[in-house]
Amino acid sequence: MKKILRVILLCSLFATTTFAQQQQQRQPLPAEQEIPLKYGADHLGKRHDAAMQKFRDNRLGAFIHWGLYAIPGGEWNGKVYNGAAEWLKSWAKVPADEWMKLMEQWNPEKFNAKTWAKMAKKMGVKYVKITTKHHEGFCLWPSKYSRYTVAQTPHKRDVLGEMVKAYNDEGIDVHFYFSVMDWSNPDYRYDIKSKEDEVAFARFLEFTDNQLKELATRYPTVKDFWFDGTWDASIKKNGWWTAHAERMLKEMLPGVTVNSRLRADDYGKRHFDSNGHLMGDYESGYERRLPHPVKDLKVTRWDWEAVMTVPENQWGYHKDWSISYVKTPLEVLERIVHAVSMGGNMVVNFGPQPDGDFRAEEKNLAEAIGKWMQRYGECIYGCDYAGWEKQSWGYFTRKDKQVYMVVFNPPYSQKLVVKTPKGTKITKAELPDGEEIGVIEIARNEYNVSMPRKQPTEPFVIRLQIEDAASAADKYRDALT
Ligand code: JFZ
Numbered sequence: 001m002k003k004i005l006r007v008i009l010l011c012s013l014f015a016t017t018t019f020a021q022q023q024q025q026r027q028p029l030p031a032e033q034e035i036p037l038k039y040g041a042d043h044l045g046k047r048h049d050a051a052m053q054k055f056r057d058n059r060l061g062a063f064i065h066w067g068l069y070a071i072p073g074g075e076w077n078g079k080v081y082n083g084a085a086e087w088l089k090s091w092a093k094v095p096a097d098e099w100m101k102l103m104e105q106w107n108p109e110k111f112n113a114k115t116w117a118k119m120a121k122k123m124g125v126k127y128v129k130i131t132t133k134h135h136e137g138f139c140l141w142p143s144k145y146s147r148y149t150v151a152q153t154p155h156k157r158d159v160l161g162e163m164v165k166a167y168n169d170e171g172i173d174v175h176f177y178f179s180v181m182d183w184s185n186p187d188y189r190y191d192i193k194s195k196e197d198e199v200a201f202a203r204f205l206e207f208t209d210n211q212l213k214e215l216a217t218r219y220p221t222v223k224d225f226w227f228d229g230t231w232d233a234s235i236k237k238n239g240w241w242t243a244h245a246e247r248m249l250k251e252m253l254p255g256v257t258v259n260s261r262l263r264a265d266d267y268g269k270r271h272f273d274s275n276g277h278l279m280g281d282y283e284s285g286y287e288r289r290l291p292h293p294v295k296d297l298k299v300t301r302w303d304w305e306a307v308m309t310v311p312e313n314q315w316g317y318h319k320d321w322s323i324s325y326v327k328t329p330l331e332v333l334e335r336i337v338h339a340v341s342m343g344g345n346m347v348v349n350f351g352p353q354p355d356g357d358f359r360a361e362e363k364n365l366a367e368a369i370g371k372w373m374q375r376y377g378e379c380i381y382g383c384d385y386a387g388w389e390k391q392s393w394g395y396f397t398r399k400d401k402q403v404y405m406v407v408f409n410p411p412y413s414q415k416l417v418v419k420t421p422k423g424t425k426i427t428k429a430e431l432p433d434g435e436e437i438g439v440i441e442i443a444r445n446e447y448n449v450s451m452p453r454k455q456p457t458e459p460f461v462i463r464l465q466i467e468d469a470a471s472a473a474d475k476y477r478d479a480l481t
Helices: 002-026 050-058 085-093 096-105 113-123 161-168 194-216 239-252 297-301 329-341 360-379
Strands: 062-065 125-131 173-179 224-228 304-308 343-351 394-399 401-405 415-419 424-430 439-443 446-450 460-468
Touching: 002 424, 050 173, 050 343, 050 446, 125 224, 161 173, 161 194, 173 194, 194 239, 224 446, 304 329, 304 401, 329 343, 329 360, 329 394, 343 360, 343 460, 360 401, 401 415, 424 446
Parallel strands: 062 125, 062 343, 125 173, 173 224, 304 343
Antiparallel strands: 394 401, 401 460, 415 446, 424 460, 439 446
16 A cells, blocks of 8 residues: 555656646746857847837737739739739749839829828727838838839839828827848848858848838837848848847837847847747737637737738739638638737738729728727727636637627527636626626636627627635635545
8 A cells, every 4th residue: 555655656746847847848948057149039028118018009900011013913924923922023033123123113193191091090900010121122212222212213202201101190100011131132142151142241231221220210200120031041140130130220219119030049040049038029920820729828928919911821912812712801800809819919911002002802801890999999909818718709808907708609508608717706797888798607717698688790899897806705615525
């Protein structure tokens, strides 16, 4: 008997150590075991300053992918390419000088930044990310460091400047997308294999610094830089530059936020440094996909932002959307809620037409999302991960003492099951307009919330008022065993 007990004791000890070890592996290394890094994370943990809080509270954003690629719209020499339209130059192997002839056709006669800003406002987005320069190299601002800018087109206008002003006038924050990889610059290198590469790439990084400084100086209200095109070996071998670019922008623009995709550390490790710390201010790896709402809860430890296309994979304007599945407004909405329920932001992409107008599908989408946000936006803006167990009817979000149930799949039982964490009590359930909703406690930390009296015809929100019940008397007694 004693022997059996000893075996059990040993086994359970063994089990606890391995579990503890596993837990430790998923956390960053203890400080004394960390590798010294010159170009690792520039701060540890979430930022809590006002600018970062604003970034986080905004929650819903729009992406604008606009450039020369909008003109061919996925078609080159009579052939339609199914790949992302903004990559057409690469799919159709068009040389840079030939591609840049598209500048002669850049004349978006219907472009009106104020109309765009009104559309964004109506959609309920709190910020807009704009492609200042995509991989093709065409600049939406009159950069003095490049020959390929809006200023050298028949249209001539600084469309970026007009957008910044119009969005800001509507109270919408502007974020800049910037591709480091630049197909128009002969100094760009995919890798560094010779002295010549090194010299050319050093020139290229100086050019990039100049463009970044120019953007920060011309448009000082910019709130964020979202870097892209940073995956090549040339950048990974120059991690120092990514750390420098982050610091330079932060010195020029106090409070500015920078995405993790910019960064590489001393060893070329990207997004998370060699010690497991997130670089930049928020993780930007979720692209056209989202973390699993139960298995991937680790993402709630850092800030993150997902970006999403409406068709499967088109960012820039593509003339034929029938080549892939196009998400419905309800599907887009569910992804927005999904992201916020896990402490992330969601950015919905738009690819404006070459004439400066938006395609009908995008206008409809913006309107449908806006209508819902108008009614239920309180479960999105300023909300965060609630820490409550996921239920199959939908998602939880939280703001202070309010937990929002966002119901996408009401059950046949008409009872919405809610399980609260230990010590938390629901004191009231109501619709956003104040109509009270029945809620009964059916077991310890388990409730049935009723459906609204009027059967909803769209995803809806129930606001729960909560209380830490630590002080309240516990009416349930465990049986003595
Ligand atoms: C990049 C671009 O190449 C694309 O054209 C678009 O601008 C998009 C927003 O960003 O594409 C990527 C970049 C990174 C990943 C996927 C697509 N990624 O990390 O999964």
